[in-house]
Amino acid sequence: MLILTRRPGESLYLGENIKITVLGMQGKQVKLGLEVPSDTTVYREEVYNRVIEENRRALASKNEDLMQAAELWQVKKQ
DSSP states (O other): OOOOOOTTTTTEEEEETTEEEEEEETTTEEEEEEEEOOOOOOOOOHHHHHHHHHHHHHHHHHHHHHHHHHHHHHHOOO
């Protein structure tokens, strides 16, 4: 993990297209401003983790559905 120190008003770039600016600090919170390309999706970590878990569940149920359909197909052929 890269660790950087920035003060309010200072920025950093990720590549050429993403700019992150420290807007302010209040207690234990840091307010960030993000300039990202319009085709880039930005998630908070907890939301991103939920999206990944939902995708895993959807994939698992699709695999189960496919296996059940294959079994039904075999039964109908006989």
